[in-house]
Amino acid sequence: MNVLIPSPLLPYTGKTRVEASGATLGALLADLDRQYPGIRFRMIDEQERIRRHIRIFVGGDQVFELQKPLEADDEVIIVQALTGG
């Protein structure tokens, strides 16, 4: 599925839209990390929590759990939160 990457993570992907797959948000992020090593830990901490300044939307709704199931045609949008200026 199509994933929108925020600007702070462009050094990993080199482009704002990438393809990744997974049955859950967690699996999708694992696939992203396989393609772009290191990207996941910048978004998800060691306790499996989405970091404070990262927001993830699936189909327009903000997602807070890595267990969130995904459909093959979902669009995943990762953005940097507005916190921090």
Added chain:
Amino acid sequence: MKALTLLVGTRKGAWLFRSDGARRSWRMEGPHFLGNIFNHVVLDPRDGRTILAAAKAGHLGPTIFRSTDRGKTWKESSRPPAFAKAREGQKPLAVDHTFWLTPGHASQPGVWFAGTSPQGLFRSDDGGATWDVHFSLHDDAEYRNYIGGEQDGTPDGPKMHSILIDPRDPNRMLFAMSGGGVHESTDGGRSFKPLVDGLDVVEGFDAKNIAFHDPHCLRLCPSNPDRIYQQNHTGVYRLDRPSRTWVRIGKGIPKSIGDIGFPMVVHPRDADTAWIMPMDGTTVWPRVSPGGKPAVYRTRNGGKTWERLTAGLPEKQAWWTVKRQAMSADAGDPVGLYFGTTSGEIWMSRDEGRKWSCLARHLPEIYSVEAA
């Protein structure tokens, strides 16, 4: 003297300054990773080419960038410092940033240690590529108390710093925590014991509670590793092991200046010589040069007396200070000293602090300066 590199970590990126041994001309390289926050950038003295840089970004989690060619190219740690997944009932901990980096003992190439916020001691055995918890202070009932609560850390979070390795013995290590005191190990970091006797705490707190101790910077003297200097929240101290009692040595500095500050630097060959950069720690803790007049203070007799060194530094209206990783010495003769300011200037002295000149201006707020 061989060519020198100054490694500079700032709030907005990292810079390297290269010089020949004369320390007269400098070439500036950077920014590296513009916009990332670098708390410490360190060159491995064992191979002269590996650089580790502790980074985080405003919106992203922390990482470690690594170079094995003196900063020409960089890779990222494949497993940066991270706490273990919390077990049920445990407080979940996440590394906010790596604050301090220390290369391991000369006999252990590839070994590095990292101190984090919140406090954690991590070790890498592969030149910084992967990291594991080295001393699990959060699983230790005593150390959990020493770490203290949220109100015992710095405004930017509680820190593990000043990880020191005895050059004579890799099993002897020290670290300091803000807050949480000074600790020493004689078994390579498998266990530690507090080393805080003689240190003051802020009036009203109980010095017997380790969490209330706030060491700002520890330095082990290369020429006599039994001697440790400390810039503490409450003043400047010295400890000569095997004694366990720190001695306050900063009282010789005029009261109008005080002996509060963040960095401390020791001479590479003379254990009686050390430098500090006093800071205004009165009232609301302005954390600026006292009176807007920056000055380095030097002792050449183990802290019995201090001299004020200001030649070349601004004479007034200079309201900056120097953070704990942002002052260092080279191994030259005479020793070169370097510090980076909260206002983004780098100052250097080629003659052990007698005269100062400005090497760079207009950088972001400087968090670390290492001469290697």
